[in-house]
Amino acid sequence: xxxxxxxxxxxxxIPNAIIREEFKIEISLATSANHxxxxxxxxxxxxxxxxxxxxxxxxxxxxxxxxxxxxxRVINCAIHKKRLETFEKLAxxxxxxxxxxxxxxxxxxxxxxxxxxxxxxxxISPKANLTPxxxxxxxxxxxxxxxxxxxxxxxYMVVFEDDCRLKKNFSEKLDELMNADLGFDILYLxxxxxxxxxxxxxxxxxxGDLKVYxxxxxxxxxxxxxxxxxxxxxxxxxxxxxxxxxxDIFMGSVRVKSAKHYTLNNTxxxxxxxxxWTISPLMNVFCGGGDESTQDYEAKKIKKIKCx
Numbered sequence: 001x002x003x004x005x006x007x008x009x010x011x012x013x014i015p016n017a018i019i020r021e022e023f024k025i026e027i028s029l030a031t032s033a034n035h036x037x038x039x040x041x042x043x044x045x046x047x048x049x050x051x052x053x054x055x056x057x058x059x060x061x062x063x064x065x066x067x068x069x070x071x072x073r074v075i076n077c078a079i080h081k082k083r084l085e086t087f088e089k090l091a092x093x094x095x096x097x098x099x100x101x102x103x104x105x106x107x108x109x110x111x112x113x114x115x116x117x118x119x120x121x122x123x124i125s126p127k128a129n130l131t132p133x134x135x136x137x138x139x140x141x142x143x144x145x146x147x148x149x150x151x152x153x154x155x156y157m158v159v160f161e162d163d164c165r166l167k168k169n170f171s172e173k174l175d176e177l178m179n180a181d182l183g184f185d186i187l188y189l190x191x192x193x194x195x196x197x198x199x200x201x202x203x204x205x206x207x208g209d210l211k212v213y214x215x216x217x218x219x220x221x222x223x224x225x226x227x228x229x230x231x232x233x234x235x236x237x238x239x240x241x242x243x244x245x246x247x248d249i250f251m252g253s254v255r256v257k258s259a260k261h262y263t264l265n266n267t268x269x270x271x272x273x274x275x276x277w278t279i280s281p282l283m284n285v286f287c288g289g290g291d292e293s294t295q296d297y298e299a300k301k302i303k304k305i306k307c308x
Contacts, residue, residue: 069151069153070154070155070156070157070227071147071148071154072099072100073100073101073102073157074087074091074100074102074161074164075104075143075144076103077103077104083163084101086165087162087165090166091166093166094167096171102143104136104140105136105139107131107133107134107135108133110132110135112300112305112307115132115135115302116307116308118135119242123242123243124243124302125243126303127244127303128244128245129303130243130245130246130301131301133299135243137247138243138250141159141223144157145157145228145233145234145237146233146237148228148230149234155230156178157230157233158174158225159225159226159227160224161285163224164224164283165285166283167281167283170282170283173208174227174282176207176208180205182204182207182212182260183260184229184262185229185231185259185260186226186227186232186259186262187226187227187228188221188263189226189227189264189280189282189283190221190222190224190225190264190280190282190285191219191221191266191277192221192222192224192266193220193266194220194248195218195220195249195252197215197216197217197218197219197252198277200217201213201214201216204262210264210281212264213263213264214260214262214263215256215263216257217256218252219256219261220248220249220252221248222248222285223251224283224285225282225285226251232259235259236250264280266278266280272287275287
């Protein structure tokens with residue numbers, strides 16, 4: 001956001017991170033490394049050292065009201081160590097530092113007995129045309145949403161799948177997007193355009209050199225990378241079960257008309273097949289997840305399992 005107000009910057013060193021506080025009429029906070037915008041308690045001493053007591057008290061009150069804490073999580077299965085190593089190297093170069101890992105739900109461990117119990121408990125719909133792996137992917141994303149919901153201060157979370165290949169400008173561009181106060185429920189930083197909704201999107205903003213669009217019809221972005229608000233995480237968690245459809249299709253079906261589903265636009269690489277849109281302004285993702293895809297398309301679908 002472009003603002004013409006007086007700016008006061010306070011630099012607070014934290015291990016592997018530098019937090020930049022920008023004080024204006026309101027407070028805009030951004031982090032260049034440790035992937036969390038810290039709450040008031042962590043920056044109190046720095047402000048007190050820099051300001052007279054009355055100004056400190058005023059700034060502290062404003063910070064309590066305005067601070068936005070962003071959590072980052074990467075979903076990774078233990079068998080995909082190389083994927084995680086590659087992601088971590090690129091995340092470091094992109095200015096994020098070490099992104100906390102969320103262990104994926106392992107769908108390969110689901111027995112038919114376990115799946116039948118999940119149907120009985122209304123976690124899964126008996127009519128779900130999904131494999132156990134697809135069920136596990138849904139629940140892996142939900143694990144991230146629940147961490148955001150339980151967080152005391154966080155208002156947003158950036159969720160990555162481990163096959164994201166971040167560009168060096170990721171942190172800088174994300175800061176610009178978050179400081180623009182777009183008011184989204186969810187913002188896709190990678191959108192695979194699997195339902196060909198690109199032509200139906202409406203432009204809502206331009207932030208620096210990034211164009212932001214709004215999805216207006218049901219869509220399938222893939223779940224590779226998105227920023228989700230706490231309120232929207234609650235909404236999705238409430239509506240996902242019993243699980244009927246893949247998580248990315250589900251996310252693109254909930255209140256598309258009334259909620260703010262925002263996205264960056266992907267483009268296609270020169271040699272991509274027509275269905276693949278693999279290049280986001282902030283990252284690349286191989287079409288279908290590359291050679292190490294977690295999918296097992298030969299597995300029996302839930303709807304074909306016979307439960308007693």
